[in-house]
Amino acid sequence: MNATPDASLVLRDLTVSYHSPGRPAVRAVAGVDLRVEPGQVVGLVGESGCGKSTLGKAAVGLLKPASGSVEFAGAPVTPLGLKPRPPAQRGLQMVFQDPYASLNPRRKIGEQISDAVVLSGGTRADGRALARELLDRVGLSAEFAERFPHEFSGGQRQRIAIARVLAADPSCIVADEPIAALDASAQASIANLLLDLARERGVGLLFISHDLSIVRQIADTVAVMYLGTVVESGPTDQVWDDPRHPYSRALISAVPRADGNGELPQDLPGDVPDPAFPPSGCRFHPRCPIAVDACADAEPEPTEFLPGRRAACSVLAPALLKIG
Amino acid sequence: MNDTISARAGGPLLDIRDLVVELPGPDGTPLRALDGVNLTVERGEIVGLAGESGSGKTMTALALLGLLPQGGTARGEMRVEGRDVLSMTPRQVRDLRGNKVAMVFQDPMTSLHPMLSVGKQLTEHLRHHKKLGKKAANARAAELLATVRIPDPEQALKRYPHQFSGGMRQRIAIAVALACDPDLLLADEPTTALDVTVQAGILRLLDRLRRENGLSVLIITHDLGVMSALADRVSVMYAGRIAETGPRAEVLRTPRHPYTRGLLDALPHPGAGTTALLPIPGSPPKLGLAPSGCAFHPRCPFAVDACAGDRPELLPLTEAHATACPVDPLADRTSPETETTEAGAR
Numbered sequence: 001m002n003a004t005p006d007a008s009l010v011l012r013d014l015t016v017s018y019h020s021p022g023r024p025a026v027r028a029v030a031g032v033d034l035r036v037e038p039g040q041v042v043g044l045v046g047e048s049g050c051g052k053s054t055l056g057k058a059a060v061g062l063l064k065p066a067s068g069s070v071e072f073a074g075a076p077v078t079p080l081g082l083k084p085r086p087p088a089q090r091g092l093q094m095v096f097q098d099p100y101a102s103l104n105p106r107r108k109i110g111e112q113i114s115d116a117v118v119l120s121g122g123t124r125a126d127g128r129a130l131a132r133e134l135l136d137r138v139g140l141s142a143e144f145a146e147r148f149p150h151e152f153s154g155g156q157r158q159r160i161a162i163a164r165v166l167a168a169d170p171s172c173i174v175a176d177e178p179i180a181a182l183d184a185s186a187q188a189s190i191a192n193l194l195l196d197l198a199r200e201r202g203v204g205l206l207f208i209s210h211d212l213s214i215v216r217q218i219a220d221t222v223a224v225m226y227l228g229t230v231v232e233s234g235p236t237d238q239v240w241d242d243p244r245h246p247y248s249r250a251l252i253s254a255v256p257r258a259d260g261n262g263e264l265p266q267d268l269p270g271d272v273p274d275p276a277f278p279p280s281g282c283r284f285h286p287r288c289p290i291a292v293d294a295c296a297d298a299e300p301e302p303t304e305f306l307p308g309r310r311a312a313c314s315v316l317a318p319a320l321l322k323i324g
Numbered sequence: 325m326n327d328t329i330s331a332r333a334g335g336p337l338l339d340i341r342d343l344v345v346e347l348p349g350p351d352g353t354p355l356r357a358l359d360g361v362n363l364t365v366e367r368g369e370i371v372g373l374a375g376e377s378g379s380g381k382t383m384t385a386l387a388l389l390g391l392l393p394q395g396g397t398a399r400g401e402m403r404v405e406g407r408d409v410l411s412m413t414p415r416q417v418r419d420l421r422g423n424k425v426a427m428v429f430q431d432p433m434t435s436l437h438p439m440l441s442v443g444k445q446l447t448e449h450l451r452h453h454k455k456l457g458k459k460a461a462n463a464r465a466a467e468l469l470a471t472v473r474i475p476d477p478e479q480a481l482k483r484y485p486h487q488f489s490g491g492m493r494q495r496i497a498i499a500v501a502l503a504c505d506p507d508l509l510l511a512d513e514p515t516t517a518l519d520v521t522v523q524a525g526i527l528r529l530l531d532r533l534r535r536e537n538g539l540s541v542l543i544i545t546h547d548l549g550v551m552s553a554l555a556d557r558v559s560v561m562y563a564g565r566i567a568e569t570g571p572r573a574e575v576l577r578t579p580r581h582p583y584t585r586g587l588l589d590a591l592p593h594p595g596a597g598t599t600a601l602l603p604i605p606g607s608p609p610k611l612g613l614a615p616s617g618c619a620f621h622p623r624c625p626f627a628v629d630a631c632a633g634d635r636p637e638l639l640p641l642t643e644a645h646a647t648a649c650p651v652d653p654l655a656d657r658t659s660p661e662t663e664t665t666e667a668g669a670r
Contacts, residue, residue, distance in 0.1 A: 047519040048490070153607070183377055183546075188590050188603035210519055213549075217592035217601055254520040256527070256549035258591055260576030264531055264553050265524040271489045 007073045007091060007171035009036040009059060009204060014068035016051075016058045026276045028054040030228035030283075031068070033302075038171055039202040041195065043219030043236060045212055045251070049272045051228040052208045056176040059206060060094045061085070072172065090120065093170040095194075097177035099157035103149040109160050110135075110145025116167035127167070134163040138193060155186025162193060172204040173197065179214065187211075191218055212255050216240050221308070224248045227275060227283040230302065234309030244320060245311045247284050282314065290315050337507055337540050338365040338388070338425075341401040345380075345387050345564075347611065348395040355612030357383045357396075359564040362638070363542075365508060370534055370541040372555030372572070374548060374587065378608050380564040381544040385510040389427060390417040404508070422453055426501035430513040432493035436485040442469070442496055443481030449503040468499040472529060491522030498529065502539075509533075512544045527554050548587060552576050557644070560584045563609050563619035566638055570645030580647040582624045618649065626651045 016029040028051040057063045064079040096102040114127025132142035138159040179187040197203045223233040232245040243249045253266040270287040285295035302310040305320035340363040346354035387398045402409040429435040446465035469477035472495040515523035533539045559569040568581035579585045586604040606623040621631035638648040
């Protein structure tokens, strides 16, 4: 571990809103607490439209929070503007979903990787040397530095994007669906590469994905998001084996297993509601199998029922605390 | 002549034999995309076609519909109800498409017309192929939307694709495919773009259509979980050939081809904890660049020298289970690549 212990990413009661004319503000993230410590892999899962990408963007300062705070290494993360970010925030980096869109098609990849070194005051020559080293580190040939993005496959491009992030010597990486656009075999190797960074270099990793089975495999803790709120969080194994919140249960039992048993996965009826008009009270109550009338009134608070395990469900709360 | 005999004998609904598809390469020389594919689908059966992208799964479906890319040629036999598709006139193939065989694609946003209402897209088929009047077509269209569980079908007919969520759009695409009562539905990665909860709904819908309407489905997917949930039989493709085929439970529980084994090992394993995943090293060969002998041998942990020599044929292990590999990856020799998985699974 070469990162300092305080290089944590901490989100406190984070709210992010989108405004469009003629419509009410959409609270895409509606009050989320989340913590990513150095060397820790935190998985953030949920259906599309639940706000997980918005949360990722706010976490690195690409979006301005409406309320709440984002802190990295003890200092607030300032939203990115025209000025360069404070040097202390360069340790917080992001990997995007689409490596076709996140690399500049007209520049050699070695140059793109070396930018981080030049920005932090080094020479271009230093940067080029580091680029070759990093290409090797992410499993590509150092010779590739002279090539352009279009010469690579999707999996290779994502490795290049990761090499570029590593050039900034990050202590925390936010990866938003980093493997969703890749082939199955490339998915596993990119997930492994990110996992290695956390294990070997002590980098904190916020791994945002709709693919529960990958998150289950690589994340230490997992947070399940529904319509802007985290409904359940805890150590991955525990959440997976014994999900408590009805939404986490539904999500996990919808994953088909390749065991040859021919069992159809469980269906969760209904769609994610329009975040501009979220249901009152608990946002999951219209689709919830155990909802009672009171669920439409009050929004449930997350309850810690076991060390490190939280769930936000007012129906379960009394029972959870007793079992816990 | 042959046609009538096999139709009477009540053979499989779809019977593909020795299908070879060639596509023109950059310099005009033909490149083999499919190299002797055999595949059958019985009535009311769901058959899964698995493999990495580029293995020829989609090409098989496109050949059947006469929709090969420009300059592509197909040889061999493709029989639907005993009639050979390859000897049909373009007009006959067009009638086959829609009436007998229909297709659902991965991305419903590109297969549905964005500027036409859902009702227009559904009734167009019904009026053209089934010669229904306007009123009858509308009634049938609403019925189809109800079949795929679109809430408030009458209203839904007036709306446009962008007004629906991804899962609802895929249901509409399935309704369009079902409009002319096809016997066989080709579903190409129908749930890959969807969330797991929505995917579960689509898988249940396909299973219900099979049970209630006797629909046959050829589902093309790289997701072995989807395969395991839905398919009765599974064929695994690699580099334009079938590597392994057999009943779902046999192929997924006791895979006999190292490639099938590799695909299964690459999946996250329940109970394995936070361990690394085990991808198959390397990537599938590019079109026209398949290695000699067994095309999988450069990536295969079990490969021996002979694998680069003669190309292994698909040979039966049991009545229904066949593999194109003489090596048994489950035999009593653990390869270094598999040890971690097994230790983790225990």
